[in-house]
Amino acid sequence: MNKFAPLAALATVATLAFVPTAVFAETTQAVHEVTEEAAAPVQLNAGMMLYASNGYRIAPIYRVNADGNPQVILNGRLVTVPASTVSEVEGKVTTSLSKKEVASAK
Known part of the structure; x- marks a missing residue:
């Protein structure tokens, strides 16, 4: 079982090396947009x-x-x-x- 741990770690690192940074940038941008939308102040009026x-x-x-x-x-x-x-x-x-x-x- 211990023979496969370094191989699994190497495979993980190799996979992450090929993931384009644009994917991470798009994800970060989407999270940022959702956070800004959620943080937007609510318009409050009497009677609501x-x-x-x-x-x-x-x-x-x-x-x-x-x-x-x-x-x-x-x-x-x-x-x-x-x-x-x-x-x-x-x-x-x-x-x-x-x-x-x-x-x-x-």
């Missing part, structure tokens, strides 16, 4: 529904503060949701926080 990551509705956005953080009224309290947790998933404004986490936020 805010959803939890599990798809359940949390509350409509009451307003968006100057920092871009959406604020919702939940259980009679004005709660600020960090904009860093907000993204658009399937056309819905979604936070990575659960409703319970949003409710316990300050």
Whole structure:
């Protein structure tokens, strides 16, 4: 079994040597484009529904503060949701926080 380990390593190195760098460049470019798209800020407006990551509705956005953080009224309290947790998933404004986490936020 140990006789084949160097042969397998050599075959792997030889295979990788023949892979064109353009393939790696295209892959890197595609990953970069997807990352930029995912990192694009979400356009938030008052009245839009805010959803939890599990798809359940949390509350409509009451307003968006100057920092871009959406604020919702939940259980009679004005709660600020960090904009860093907000993204658009399937056309819905979604936070990575659960409703319970949003409710316990300050």
